[in-house]
Amino acid sequence: MKLTRERITKVLKSVNYPGFNRDIISFGLVKDIMVEDSKVTLSVVLPKPDKKLQSTLEEEIRKAIFAIPGVEDISMKIGSRPQKQIATNDNEKSKLPSIKYYIAVASGKGGVGKSTIATNLSLAISKKRNKVGLMDADIWGPSAPLMMGISEKPRATANDKIIPIEKFGLKVMSIGFLVNEEDAVIWRGPMVHGAIKQFVEDVEWSGTDYLVIDLPPGTGDAQLSLAQTAPISGGVIVTTPQDVALVDVRRGILMFNKLNIPILGIVENMSYLDMPDVDKNIDIFGRGGGRRMAERFEVPFLGEIPLDPRIRIGGDNGTPIVESDPQSTAAKAFSKIADRILESIEN
Ligand SMILES: Nc1ncnc2c1ncn2[C@@H]1O[C@H](COP(=O)(O)OP(=O)(O)OP(=O)(O)O)[C@@H](O)[C@H]1O
Numbered sequence: 001m002k003l004t005r006e007r008i009t010k011v012l013k014s015v016n017y018p019g020f021n022r023d024i025i026s027f028g029l030v031k032d033i034m035v036e037d038s039k040v041t042l043s044v045v046l047p048k049p050d051k052k053l054q055s056t057l058e059e060e061i062r063k064a065i066f067a068i069p070g071v072e073d074i075s076m077k078i079g080s081r082p083q084k085q086i087a088t089n090d091n092e093k094s095k096l097p098s099i100k101y102y103i104a105v106a107s108g109k110g111g112v113g114k115s116t117i118a119t120n121l122s123l124a125i126s127k128k129r130n131k132v133g134l135m136d137a138d139i140w141g142p143s144a145p146l147m148m149g150i151s152e153k154p155r156a157t158a159n160d161k162i163i164p165i166e167k168f169g170l171k172v173m174s175i176g177f178l179v180n181e182e183d184a185v186i187w188r189g190p191m192v193h194g195a196i197k198q199f200v201e202d203v204e205w206s207g208t209d210y211l212v213i214d215l216p217p218g219t220g221d222a223q224l225s226l227a228q229t230a231p232i233s234g235g236v237i238v239t240t241p242q243d244v245a246l247v248d249v250r251r252g253i254l255m256f257n258k259l260n261i262p263i264l265g266i267v268e269n270m271s272y273l274d275m276p277d278v279d280k281n282i283d284i285f286g287r288g289g290g291r292r293m294a295e296r297f298e299v300p301f302l303g304e305i306p307l308d309p310r311i312r313i314g315g316d317n318g319t320p321i322v323e324s325d326p327q328s329t330a331a332k333a334f335s336k337i338a339d340r341i342l343e344s345i346e347n
């Protein structure tokens with residue numbers, strides 16, 4: 001078989017980014033593959049500086065390419081583009097919006113209330129600061145249209161930037177505004193990367209200082225893509241108190257560590273049943289697991305959000321509880337969490 005660029009690309013699709021189930025090609029880490037007779041030239045750009053990861057990857061790439069019959073020489077440039085440099089490189093700078101703080105909300109497991117937390121948290125922050133945005137980056141299951149009650153489609157600026165929709169004083173962008181859910185489910189590696197990149201670069205975020213990002217569940221492509229594209233100020237990990245969810249907290253922490261994203265802390269959702277008319281709260285899933293986990297991993301514990309039907313109802317009818325019932329226990333808890341996060345990122 002002839003030695004071609006395509007052949008190299010195909011082989012590199014079998015090399016996974018260490019710690020992830022996704023290959024380095026679909027993550028967009030490999031650039032400028034060239035083949036000249038029996039010599040292969042390529043460059044590999046890592047999302048963060050990591051000597052150990054770099055040498056592991058370099059070895060794996062060499063092994064994979066040298067296994068192709070006919071390859072005699074490899075010239076590889078491998079290194080990282082440090083986070084700070086993302087914004088100092090002139091070319092990239094013009095593409096990146098002037099957002100000051102990117103706050104990513106993640107969880108190892110689905111359905112623990114990430115979107116609920118991201119949405120209410122962005123609203124809680126907007127009660128304290130101007131210029132707040134919410135980016136729903138869950139390209140497989142966007143929630144912002146429903147939770148924020150937005151049914152209109154965004155328009156574009158003259159230079160083709162998407163204008164976020166304004167709601168409750170926030171700028172909101174969601175893949176759900178652009179495609180319907182059935183189409184979104186089929187998104188795979190390279191498209192995921194493209195979509196996330198576009199969300200950061202091609203949305204008119206100017207006038208946004210604080211951007212809360214609702215991530216898809218888990219620790220994979222979208223998270224890595226985001227870390228590669230934007231200088232994330234910090235990550236929030238959402239969990240429920242049960243043990244199963246807590247195992248996933250560990251994964252969330254490891255992921256943020258691997259991506260060099262500072263951990264702002266853990267939020268325990270559905271901590272207890274808020275019973276406004278009874279003087280005793282009911283502890284359903286074993287309140288306190290999130291706090292214990294935070295202590296064990298030495299990361300901040302940001303707060304507990306009660307299980308409250310008004311939270312779900314607010315999410316389903318498009319008026320989150322922070323907006324509909326600011327005096328509720330839950331809304332007050334969001335306000336405190338917002339304070340802790342602001343204190344941590346602004347200092
Ligand atoms: N504290 C709470 N009290 C009551 N209902 C809640 C609470 N937190 C979340 N819910 C409800 O639980 C469901 C799942 O929450 P949500 O969509 O926020 O989870 P998620 O982690 O974003 O899920 P996914 O992993 O699918 O993105 C929603 O119907 C939401 O309204």
Ligand SMILES: [Mg+2]
Binds near residue numbers: 114138141
């Ligand atoms: Mg969600």
